[in-house]
Amino acid sequence: MTADIRLVPTSELDAEKIFAELFTEHWPEFVFHDLGVKPYVARRAEYFGDLDCFLLDGDRVVGAGWGVPLRWDGTISDLPSGYTGALGRSVEGHEAGVVPDTFVVMGGMVRADEQGKGWASAVVAALRDLAVSRGWERVIAPVRPTRKSTYPLTPIEEYATWRRPDGLPFDPWLRTHERMGATILAPAPDSQVMTGTVSEWESWTGLALPGSGDYVIPDGLSVLHVDREADTGVYREPNVWMRHR
Numbered sequence: 202m203t204a205d206i207r208l209v210p211t212s213e214l215d216a217e218k219i220f221a222e223l224f225t226e227h228w229p230e231f232v233f234h235d236l237g238v239k240p241y242v243a244r245r246a247e248y249f250g251d252l253d254c255f256l257l258d259g260d261r262v263v264g265a266g267w268g269v270p271l272r273w274d275g276t277i278s279d280l281p282s283g284y285t286g287a288l289g290r291s292v293e294g295h296e297a298g299v300v301p302d303t304f305v306v307m308g309g310m311v312r313a314d315e316q317g318k319g320w321a322s323a324v325v326a327a328l329r330d331l332a333v334s335r336g337w338e339r340v341i342a343p344v345r346p347t348r349k350s351t352y353p354l355t356p357i358e359e360y361a362t363w364r365r366p367d368g369l370p371f372d373p374w375l376r377t378h379e380r381m382g383a384t385i386l387a388p389a390p391d392s393q394v395m396t397g398t399v400s401e402w403e404s405w406t407g408l409a410l411p412g413s414g415d416y417v418i419p420d421g422l423s424v425l426h427v428d429r430e431a432d433t434g435v436y437r438e439p440n441v442w443m444r445h446r
Contacts (some may be wrong), residue, residue: 213443229420231405231436232271235393237285239290244268248295254327256320262419266324270337281305283392283440284343304332304442304443306342321377329381329445342383343392343440346372349422357388357439374390375441384444390423392440399427402434 249269256264271290273279281287287305294301309324325342330341349372351359370376375385382403399410402425406418415424418436425436 208298210416224253224443229405231395231397231402231418231421232393232438233364234397234401234405235285235438237394237415241288244292244296245288248292250330252331254331255322256323256384258315258325262312262314263318264309264311264320264324266306268304268306268308268328268330268332270295270304270332270335272299272301273303273339273341275339277387280341280387280389280442281343283389283442284438285393287343300338303339303341304337305338306326306337309344321374322381323379325445327383338351340445342376342443342445343361343389343391344374345438345440346422347374348372349439352432353421356442357390360439361388361441362386375443378445382446386442386444389442391437391439393438395436395438397434398432399429399434402427402436 226435231236231432235247249267252269253267255262255266257265269288271287271291271294273281274433281290286308289440291301291305306325307329309321309328311320311324329340346357346360347444348359349355361370361375365371365376370379370385379385393425401412402418404406406416406421406425408416408418408427410416410427410429413427413429415426418425421436425434427434
């Protein structure tokens with residue numbers, strides 16, 4: 202990793218374009234169809250766009266990350282349901298004048314051709330440092346475990362406990378966070394919920410879904426439940442809540 206990595210204010214870059222490019226590289230199509238997220242996207246950008254960060258190697262953007270502030274009392278029971286819950290609590294809290302005390306790392310991405318160079322840790326570290334500079338005493342993250350798609354039938358509650366022989370988490374992204382000093386707080390089995398018609402899900406997954414039941418879908422961290430009679434498919438995306446020092 203070269204030494205000229207730097208944090209760049211979102212005002213200096215076309216943030217929407219960069220995030221769109223990185224999202225397309227990293228996330229399956231169905232992730233963009235969480236109806237619970239849509240009401241908050243524009244308001245998040247308006248209120249917290251200054252919390253977006255971009256990491257550059259020279260003049261090339263190699264990674265990006267974003268987060269939101271909210272109020273959390275530090276207990277497991279007060280954690281948001283996950284990604285969607287954190288986004289909603291943050292935006293609605295801001296509008297209600299709630300003073301935040303916690304920063305939520307909502308996501309970090311690195312270009313596909315820049316993987317394995319340490320950029321992912323740099324993105325998380327930049328966001329964590331940003332939280333410290335704002336005086337937020339807690340940093341948490343609903344982490345999307347990258348290898349969970351290989352084990353979609355395993356409950357997230359069990360998957361989150363898997364460890365390698367060296368004691369580190371089995372999952373690479375959970376492992377990155379733990380190496381940076383984070384600890385696992387709790388599973389978030391319904392971090393996001395995507396609902397669509399059967400034809401929409403066939404389009405999003407590239408699969409034929411001829412009958413009702415549960416389906417393993419490409420890049421899915423859990424199964425898709427299809428009800429042909431009701432013409433609906435529901436997918437619940439699990440994450441793992443982690444807390445950074």
